[in-house]
Amino acid sequence: MNGMDTLLIARGTKEVHLLPRMANRHGLIAGATGTGKTVSLRVLAEGFSDMGVPVFLSDVKGDLTGVAVPGGGNKKIEERIAALGLEGFQYEGYPVVFWDVFGERGHPVRTTVSEMGPLLLSRILNLNDTQSGVLSLVFRIADDNGLLLLDLKDLRAMAAFVGDNADRFKVEYGNVSRASVGAIQRNLLVLEEQGGDRFFGEPALSMEDLLQTDSRGRGTINILLADRLIRSPKVYATFLLWLLSELFEMLPEVGDPPKPKMVFFFDEAHLLFEDVSSALEEKIEQVVRLIRSKGVGVYFVTQNPLDLADPVLGQLGNRVQHALRAFTPRDQRAVRAAAETFRPNPAVNVTEAITELAVGEALLSMLDGKGAPEPVERAFVLPPRSSLTPLSPEEIRAIVRDSVLHGFYEKTVDRESAYEKLKERAEATARQEAEEAASRARAKEPKRDLFSAAAKSAAHAIGSQIGRQIIRGILGSFFGGKK
Ligand SMILES: Nc1ncnc2c1ncn2[C@@H]1O[C@H](COP(=O)(O)OP(=O)(O)OP(=O)(O)O)[C@@H](O)[C@H]1O
Numbered sequence: 371m372n373g374m375d376t377l378l379i380a381r382g383t384k385e386v387h388l389l390p391r392m393a394n395r396h397g398l399i400a401g402a403t404g405t406g407k408t409v410s411l412r413v414l415a416e417g418f419s420d421m422g423v424p425v426f427l428s429d430v431k432g433d434l435t436g437v438a439v440p441g442g443g444n445k446k447i448e449e450r451i452a453a454l455g456l457e458g459f460q461y462e463g464y465p466v467v468f469w470d471v472f473g474e475r476g477h478p479v480r481t482t483v484s485e486m487g488p489l490l491l492s493r494i495l496n497l498n499d500t501q502s503g504v505l506s507l508v509f510r511i512a513d514d515n516g517l518l519l520l521d522l523k524d525l526r527a528m529a530a531f532v533g534d535n536a537d538r539f540k541v542e543y544g545n546v547s548r549a550s551v552g553a554i555q556r557n558l559l560v561l562e563e564q565g566g567d568r569f570f571g572e573p574a575l576s577m578e579d580l581l582q583t584d585s586r587g588r589g590t591i592n593i594l595l596a597d598r599l600i601r602s603p604k605v606y607a608t609f610l611l612w613l614l615s616e617l618f619e620m621l622p623e624v625g626d627p628p629k630p631k632m633v634f635f636f637d638e639a640h641l642l643f644e645d646v647s648s649a650l651e652e653k654i655e656q657v658v659r660l661i662r663s664k665g666v667g668v669y670f671v672t673q674n675p676l677d678l679a680d681p682v683l684g685q686l687g688n689r690v691q692h693a694l695r696a697f698t699p700r701d702q703r704a705v706r707a708a709a710e711t712f713r714p715n716p717a718v719n720v721t722e723a724i725t726e727l728a729v730g731e732a733l734l735s736m737l738d739g740k741g742a743p744e745p746v747e748r749a750f751v752l753p754p755r756s757s758l759t760p761l762s763p764e765e766i767r768a769i770v771r772d773s774v775l776h777g778f779y780e781k782t783v784d785r786e787s788a789y790e791k792l793k794e795r796a797e798a799t800a801r802q803e804a805e806e807a808a809s810r811a812r813a814k815e816p817k818r819d820l821f822s823a824a825a826k827s828a829a830h831a832i833g834s835q836i837g838r839q840i841i842r843g844i845l846g847s848f849f850g851g852k853k
């Protein structure tokens with residue numbers, strides 16, 4: 371298949387095609403639970419891969435790993451192939467790369483604290499506005515002092531350093547509330563307990579590694595194994611948002627290319643907008659709007675389209691709407707809203723159809739060659755070519771082991787950054803203090819302020835073995851000398 375072909379995704383009274391050069395105008399896959407969203411996502415992902423477009427998607431339920439192997443032996447799928455008259459339909463396995471934030475089952479995916487930035491980190495850390503202001507200060511002070519923030523221990527050491535030296539920083543940076551520093555540190559601990567420490571560090575994910583094709587020219591399907599990550603919904607959503615913004619920053623402007631550079635599927639997309647600050651919501655809207663010109667299509671997958679922020683929803687040109695329930699008033703609003711967004715087709719009663727659609731059936735409207743939505747069609751989404759049966763842990767492991775990427779992200783690197791530098795500085799200060807204390811002891815001077823702020827912050831913030839040893843050394847010589 372070449373890039374100019376269209377992508378057949380559904381068949382009803384008419385065929386529904388997605389135009390590759392409109393695929394960067396984003397899309398929506400919506401519908402109640404069990405109505406066929408994930409299969410529709412899969413059919414799109416397979417189609418993009420076939421046309422050489424790499425794809426990134428998250429597997430929230432563990433039902434997408436089978437994309438790597440050909441389907442077959444599923445009676446329902448066979449029935450659908452026959453019903454849709456898909457002659458020459460072939461089962462296919464796709465080139466898959468597995469990623470895992472926790473590094474347990476897929477290639478570890480990491481970023482650095484400074485690449486994530488204070489705005490996104492604030493959300494992950496559940497910080498309020500005041501606290502997130504202080505976090506931004508911590509970043510600035512680190513920058514101004516040439517201290518790298520790579521992993522969580524860098525950030526923890528840096529926050530402690532800023533908190534302990536708040537008075538010193540007050541003149542230049544303004545008030546640093548100790549309560550806010552405390553909150554940042556507590557939340558950093560929670561994040562670490564959830565395994566977040568594994569996600570921050572080096573080697574950081576290089577976006578080029580997501581943009582690969584296989585020997586047959588098919589785009590790789592990058593699958594983020596996210597069934598554990600989704601249990602921290604904010605981290606999940608913020609992580610994917612970060613990934614999008616990194617892609618945005620790395621890719622050159624291309625306008626509307628004949629086919630997208632990459633397609634990104636955002637599953638459980640409603641999580642993106644759950645209690646976000648207005649600053650972040652604006653950023654989300656912006657990233658989604660601007661990434662189009664980098665040739666990246668973003669497809670949001672969600673149960674209820676009303677859960678997406680309006681300015682984002684308005685940008686989703688290619689739509690697959692599966693069945694919605696209409697039990698509650700809110701459901702009914704969703705049905706009306708979904709119906710209103712479609713360009714009418716006299717042959718389709720949208721409000722009626724939307725609650726009656728069978729599994730794998732949908733109301734669809736794609737953008738035409740001019741970027742205007744086609745009239746809505748009611749149609750059956752194609753069956754997937756790959757297997758619906760999830761892979762076993764061993765099968766996943768084998769794919770990870772055989773991947774060309776294997777070995778690179780698996781090794782962590784811990785280069786000198788804020789933590790190490792602050793530790794060094796604290797150790798030097800502590801050593802100096804120890805010497806001074808010893809000489810004062812010799813001179814029988816009264817002891818004042820034995821521990822400077824730096825030495826104290828070294829002891830409890832960094833908690834390093836050597837730091838403690840030095841402090842113990844001072845105390846030892848001090849009390850020891852008295853005895
Ligand atoms: N296009 C299709 N062709 C054939 N079978 C389909 C199709 N779409 C869905 N099905 C069948 O319906 C089942 C449920 O679909 P799917 O997992 O996509 O639902 P979902 O909307 O993602 O559900 P959930 O909200 O629980 O994630 C599939 O496992 C498959 O058996």
Ligand SMILES: [Mg+2]
Binds near residue numbers: 407408409431
């Ligand atoms: Mg699903």
